[in-house]
Amino acid sequence: MPDQTKPGPGSSWLEEGHRHIWMPYTQMQTAPAPLPVTATQGTRITLADGRELIDGVASWWSACHGYNHPHIRDAVERQIKQMPHVMLAGLANEPAFTLASRLAALAPGSLAQGKLERVFFSESGSVSVEIAMKMAAQYWLNKGQAARTKFICFDNAYHGDSIATMAAGDPEDGIHGRFSGLMPGQPRIGLPRDEESKARFEAFIAEHALDCAAVILEPLVQGAGGMIFHDADTLKAVRETCDEHGLLLILDEIMTGLGRLGSMFACEQAGIAPDIMTLSKSLTGGTMPLAATIASGQVFDAFLGDDLDLALMHGPTFTGNALACAAANASLDLFESEPRLNQVAAIEKHLRPALEPCRGVEGRWGKVCDVRVKGAIGVVEMQRIDDMNALRARFVEEGCWIRPFGNIVYLMPAFTIGEDDLSKLTETIVNVIGEA
């Protein structure tokens, strides 16, 4: 029997599987073969040939406690022995119910603002956003306003890869432009960043409000659309305009939520709360697929009544999966018992000066047009990156897993990353981007 844990020359799973697997966001004809990984620990990825990479992106920003944290591993081991999964309709499992209570206690909002208090579980970020959109549309349907089926979206937004979430993203600048014929068109506008754009935004909302169920936004950082930042005033202005026009506000905190920007939720920095919020990625510390759509009591109340038609008609097979919820409860324990938000503040303090030498640099990989940092996100924006595969390979050569996309080189490490590893990542970016 070949040793299936150690791919390499002569091993079967890598070569065999590579003939059959369809990799994400990958041109399968030209992309270099993926690097076989045999283990992950902390902020290190071990490759089959024995090399270790320092991980700068925490598996698409999910592994916030580092890989293989013993507290999450133990919780998952206990749960898998007892009960990995049981359907949620009509049956209750303790990890899912406990997690719902904990998320409701943690979620932003006050009674006056509308407290987020009802949690619907699914298994991926995109699905949780679809559910948020469906909830918002059905909220109005239940209130007898069936025409409110659209969603006000923003330039550079990204909310997922499914059809409704692609439609809520930016079809021009985003990665889904080619699908515009497939997607329901949504009213889209630039963020209200200054007086002029605020006036434009308010006029736009006034024009579209009666056709729309909600405004949908990634608070403070638009991620996959280019790691574009906005400030708390913009977020506050969006909330106020929604209130003036009776629109629901959906905040997609899949990337920003659970500490990434130095507060548990990005919207707390603006002192506002949405009507519906989505979470995923760090929810299980990057160990299991799980997402949550959390609604205010006021949204939830619109689904109550004698008629089944009023109920939320949604139920993914694995909603409330006990194993994933056990991992998420353990992940929340770590937010309580370990100093995650302080760690994010320390990462931010490190990233600011450490990436600054990239500013204005023009070298082999192109010209840097901006350097920016928010929380545990460090961004070096290039005018463009011509040879993406070569740049990615160059970082691997240096012992770092840094995976630029579009025109962005960025770091979003685990919050637990040590000073030495973080220095190695930032020094590598500065050195590689500076290459003549």
Ligand SMILES: Cc1ncc(COP(=O)(O)O)c(C=O)c1O
């Ligand atoms: C803000 C935001 N929303 C939604 C998603 C989609 O999540 P998933 O990839 O789990 O479907 C992502 C993923 O990157 C995201 O960053």
